Amino acid sequence: MTVAARPWLDQIEPYRPGRHAATLEGSMASNESPLGASGAVLEAVARSARSAHHYPDPLADELRSELAVLHDVDADQILVGNGSDELIYLLALAYLAHGGHAVCADPAYRIDEISTQVVGGRLTKVPLKDWAHDLATMARVDADVAYVVNPHNPAGTVRPLQELERFVTESRSRLVVVDEAYIDFADDPAGMTALPLAAEGRAAVLRTFSKIHGLAGMRVGYLVADAAVIATLRKIRAPFSVGTAAQAAALAALRDPGHTQAVRNHTLRHRAELTRLLQEAGYAIVPSQANFVLAEAPDESELVERLWRQGVTVRPGTALGMPGTVRVSVPSSAGLDLLRAAL
Ligand SMILES: Cc1ncc(COP(=O)(O)O)c(C=O)c1O
Structure with a gap:
């Protein structure tokens, strides 16, 4: 070759x-x-096999509308993906291709780093301070996308909502993405989530069904963001990336x-x-x-x-x-x- x-x-x-x-x-x-996964998930996945010959619902509408109610946002502010990893790749394609610039912690979540490199973007990594994001230093970096993983992987540390809010206000980055893959295990998930910022279109929040819902093998995650961001990602995504069984599994998990x-x-x-x-x-x-x-x-x-x-x-x-x-x-x-x- x-x-x-x-x-x-x-x-x-x-x-x-x-x-x-x-x-x-x-x-x-x-x-x-x-x-x-819960017993209800196993049953839902078995039932979904009856639709194996149909293409899946491209936008996972049923799941999206339940998530919209759960998080009190508009359904047009949600995009469901083949794991949050797919959504991270879409963000890179949309905002980092051909020399875009991302800022993240050092160490970064590896997929934030790899997806930026794949699309020919540039990455600034800011070392953790006392094992947690150094948001003050990250805020001074003029980037297209800032990634904050909260709780951080692999340190397991968190930054409280007040600090995130200050970061979103002061950051020189155009889009702040807060990856909340592990937030359900934090002391106060409701008090620290950046979802209120996402609802106002001031940040984008990534969530996954892989962790607390035990669906890592099903591949379902979602992004909550400004409707304009979601509309852009919808244009460039593969239409059927989230399978029927995965959508059924996520819905059953949400309802349990x-x-x-x-x-x-x-x-x-x-x-x-x-x-x-x-x-x-x-x-x-x-x-x-x-x-x-x-x-x-x-x-x-x-x-x-x-x-x-x-x-x-x-x-x-x-x-x-x-x-x-x-x-x-x-x-x-x-x-x-x-x-x-x-x-
Ligand atoms: C910080 C972080 N974000 C995202 C993911 C990936 O989640 P998903 O399985 O939804 O692609 C992981 C998985 O380990 C993770 O650690």
Whole structure:
């Protein structure tokens, strides 16, 4: 083959997904839900198979209208995507292609970084300060898009709404995107979400069904933003990117708040135990508001390999731009026992 990829693609370091362990309990590398999806989701997905021969609803209208009611925004302010990752790529295509400029934290969520590089955009990375976004420094960067991941991945830290509001007001960036993939695990999700800013069209908020709803394999996320932003992304998206089963799964998950609450309760309780366990094993940890805990581990690769041999996978910080750390997802009770024994 003689075809050559665009030259700037040579610079891209491919995304390295977390490894699965031999058992579900032992898999603590990808921030997946240890409780799985709700029973209602399994039934809805099975039912949706009857429509397998039809193309899916291109804009996921039923899901979009329920989300609009839930978040008190207009349905035209919502775009459903094939995971929030698809929406991040669409944002990059629309606002960062051919020399656009993005600002994000260092370390960034890898997809923010990769999507910017893919479209030939430029990225300014601002190191975390005390493990959290340095919003004051980020605000001074004159960019097209500013990415704030709140809670941050992989640090698990949050910036309160007041600070975000100040950032949105003072930032020199034209579009502030707040990625709230992990917000359901924070102490006060309702008090810290940037959705009120998105409702006013002052920011864009990304949400996913992959975490608290346990639908990572279904691929559903959504963006809440100014209707003009949504209209632009609608023009450039692939029309059928969110499958029928995925839409059915997301709707069923949304209508099962009992399961969502159970996952939150489990996560908060087991996060505290996970924190204690890591500390007792001699690791300093970063207090987390997400469904994972970041531990400082000077013995990173040795620790990752030792746990792997004992049936536990965790994410090496090097793969996430934070060498000398490991990120451990909050596991099931059995997973916690496995980790305790392995440590
Ligand atoms: C910060 C952040 N944003 C977005 C995502 C991706 O979500 P989705 O599965 O909806 O593509 C992740 C997944 O790990 C994440 O950590």
